[in-house]
């Protein structure tokens with residue numbers, strides 16, 4: 001298991017043997033303060049036999065309310081790109097580095113706040129448990145927070161994007177953009193090019209597990 005996930009595994013006194021068990025334990029997680037303001041834990045979703053695991057940053061507003069990962073605007077864009085890349089979402093496991101929504105209230109709105117490194121490190125406990133049970137062929141880190149959770153501080157999205165990296169413990173990790181960043185880029189002139197590049201990344205990830 002990779003650097004950050006190693007300690008999380010060691011600390012697990014009685015490792016869960018089924019994903020459902022991990023999900024139930026995570027539902028009551030109070031390991032950091034983020035549970036206090038979030039509606040619920042948003043655990044990963046998908047088959048436990050998935051070859052491909054996608055890891056995002058943290059649930060957003062819609063995910064927090066629905067209790068499911070990637071169901072909001074970023075998830076809709078990801079679905080569209082999955083389709084273009086020929087990836088069936090139902091065959092993949094989707095999760096997040098941090099399992100509670102971190103936000104700042106602004107009037108009636110809840111504005112996304114970036115999780116701290118400490119929060120990511122604490123939550124790596126759950127990600128490690130998911131990956132230990134799924135044992136995917138490839139884990140796709142969507143953006144810098146996921147890359148940090150999976151590979152530690154040395155990983156850089158701009159430099160390491162689009163190739164399969166091996167964590168020190170042998171987990172295959174592929175870094176690409178986060179769909180929320182793509183949503184922001186869509187407003188810029190090169191937005192469509194960036195989407196096409198992301199779809200190419202997804203195709204490379206799919207080809208790696210299919211070979």
Ligand code: URA
Nearest residue numbers: 056057058059069070
């Ligand atoms: N962004 C994420 O990183 N994860 C989600 O589940 C939704 C948006």
